Amino acid sequence: MTGQSRKDSHDNLSRHDIYGLLCPGRAVFELLVNxxxxxxxxxxxxxxxxxxxxxxxxxxxxxxxxxxxxxxxxxxxxxxxxxxxxxxxxxxxxxxxxxxxxxxxxxxxxxxxxxxxxxxxxxx
Missing domain, CATH: 1.10.10.10 (Winged helix-like DNA-binding domain superfamily/Winged helix DNA-binding domain)
Structure with missing residues (x-):
């Protein structure tokens, strides 16, 4: 896997992983746990x-x-x-x-x- 595809794979995972900085669900989690x-x-x-x-x-x-x-x-x-x-x-x-x-x-x-x-x- 090239460096760019590893980064793309990581970014994609981050968008769907509540622990990932880029995950939109993270903002929902932060809103609801207030x-x-x-x-x-x-x-x-x-x-x-x-x-x-x-x-x-x-x-x-x-x-x-x-x-x-x-x-x-x-x-x-x-x-x-x-x-x-x-x-x-x-x-x-x-x-x-x-x-x-x-x-x-x-x-x-x-x-x-x-x-x-x-x-x-x-x-x-």
């Missing part, structure tokens, strides 16, 4: 919510971080932001089909966390 992302998605499981409702449900999140999180989720097609033409304007955030697809793996992660949290020595 603390506020997973919590925001699961907070929308029962249907659309307004910003204030989400902020109250996600204890400890700042308005700035929640806004950034919701924007990232919207930009990536996981959340839809709906503005209602009312006075005052009403805005709701809901899951898209893609966002709903993330609920099952996140539920599995929550189950694993509940089962194993007491086993960690660094967690208070």
């Amino acid at each position: 603390k506020w992302t997973g919590l925001a998605i699961t907070a929308l499981e029962d249907g659309p919510r307004r910003f204030g409702e989400l902020r109250r449900k996600l204890e400890g999140v700042s308005p700035k971080v929640l806004t950034q999180t919701l924007r990232r989720l919207e930009e990536n097609g996981l959340v839809v932001r709906t503005v209602y033409a009312e006075v005052p304007p009403r805005v709701e955030y809901g899951l898209t089909e893609l966002g709903r697809g993330a609920l099952e793996p996140l539920a599995q992660l929550r189950t694993w966390i509940r089962t194993n949290t007491g086993k960690f020595t660094a967690v208070e």
Whole structure:
């Protein structure tokens, strides 16, 4: 195998290997494992919510971080932001089909966390 074809083979592998720098799945992984992302998605499981409702449900999140999180989720097609033409304007955030697809793996992660949290020595 020539040097160039080895490089091409490596680049192709990197694009399909979550550990590879060039893998597009790596960005998806990084988005979904963010603390506020997973919590925001699961907070929308029962249907659309307004910003204030989400902020109250996600204890400890700042308005700035929640806004950034919701924007990232919207930009990536996981959340839809709906503005209602009312006075005052009403805005709701809901899951898209893609966002709903993330609920099952996140539920599995929550189950694993509940089962194993007491086993960690660094967690208070």
